Amino acid sequence: MSAKIIRGTEIREEILEELAREVENLKKRHGRPPGLVTILIGENPASVSYVKNKIRTAKRLGFKEVQENLTTTVAEKDLLDMIRRYNEDDTIDGILVQLPLPGHIDENRVLMAIDPDKDVDGFHPVNVGRLVIGGDAVKFPPCTPAGIVEMIIRAGVETRGAEVVVIGRSNIVGKPVACMMMQKGRGGNATVTVVHTGTKDLASHCLRADILIVAAGVPDLIKAEWIKPGACVIDVGVNRVGLMTDPKTGEEKALLRGDVDFEAASHVAGFLTPVPGGVGPMTITMLMKNTLASMKYRTEPRK
Numbered sequence: 001m002s003a004k005i006i007r008g009t010e011i012r013e014e015i016l017e018e019l020a021r022e023v024e025n026l027k028k029r030h031g032r033p034p035g036l037v038t039i040l041i042g043e044n045p046a047s048v049s050y051v052k053n054k055i056r057t058a059k060r061l062g063f064k065e066v067q068e069n070l071t072t073t074v075a076e077k078d079l080l081d082m083i084r085r086y087n088e089d090d091t092i093d094g095i096l097v098q099l100p101l102p103g104h105i106d107e108n109r110v111l112m113a114i115d116p117d118k119d120v121d122g123f124h125p126v127n128v129g130r131l132v133i134g135g136d137a138v139k140f141p142p143c144t145p146a147g148i149v150e151m152i153i154r155a156g157v158e159t160r161g162a163e164v165v166v167i168g169r170s171n172i173v174g175k176p177v178a179c180m181m182m183q184k185g186r187g188g189n190a191t192v193t194v195v196h197t198g199t200k201d202l203a204s205h206c207l208r209a210d211i212l213i214v215a216a217g218v219p220d221l222i223k224a225e226w227i228k229p230g231a232c233v234i235d236v237g238v239n240r241v242g243l244m245t246d247p248k249t250g251e252e253k254a255l256l257r258g259d260v261d262f263e264a265a266s267h268v269a270g271f272l273t274p275v276p277g278g279v280g281p282m283t284i285t286m287l288m289k290n291t292l293a294s295m296k297y298r299t300e301p302r303k
């Protein structure tokens, strides 16, 4: 068997084109585009690169993009005051504070300060609760899990009645994606098992999976022998395993590997995502989708 490769880079383009059309319509109806503010503290290279991508994508869609760059010496109170100002700003629909934060700032207090109706990352406990309730209660599904579900749907993989196995139980990937896939409705109605380091016999669970979602952060954890023939395998892992020279720019950059042995898995799986170019590009795309949705909730409330 040769797996169909599900490319996030291609699905991202489809979705961004759909969103760009919606932005134009919103601007016509309300005289303004969606507004997103990103607050970056310090110069952590991974955060800087992620924020750059966010800005580029927001600008491409014609969003109002506000970038706040703060130094690592910023006082927690000043950061909280800034968040409160954006909570009150009617031209801003999404507020995003890039994690991790410097040690002297309480991450929980910062996330709790964001208005849940502008929390487009979906990390505020109110939005976690909405996700668990499901259906119309959901406002901002967290971006990486939402991207995973969207990829599965757009690849044409049936989730209803499927055995889904999720490896990992983090708050940003494993738990929310498991929650989304067990709900009734589009991209859900699956029978979900979540496995982790306390699980006995990981391989036997993987072998049952019609859809295997791997978010462990362990390079090449999943072997071909653990994959049910024809299964859909979504590799969320991003592991820096060395350095490589970028063939386009000649610059040195991180060599990435996923959690799945891609080459071997491609002979067994029916569908497979690559790393890089799989789940990664979907995260920022879904952030844009949430920001646009936020403007719609505010300007065109559901009856």
Ligand code: NAP
Pocket (backbone or CB within 6 Å): 144, 167, 168, 169, 170, 171, 172, 173, 174, 195, 196, 197, 198, 202, 215, 216, 217, 218, 221, 236, 237, 238, 239, 279, 280, 281, 283
């Ligand atoms: P995390 O917080 O470190 O959680 C990893 C989870 O995997 C934990 O629940 C852990 O179990 C489980 N695990 C680790 N090793 C395992 C093993 N050998 N067998 C079974 N379970 C195992 O990681 P995360 O934030 O969810 O991220 C996971 C991976 O996805 C990372 O590589 C990260 O870089 C990547 N990621 C990618 C994106 C993207 O946009 N593409 C976004 C987020 C994360 P315990 O709970 O028992 O410790």
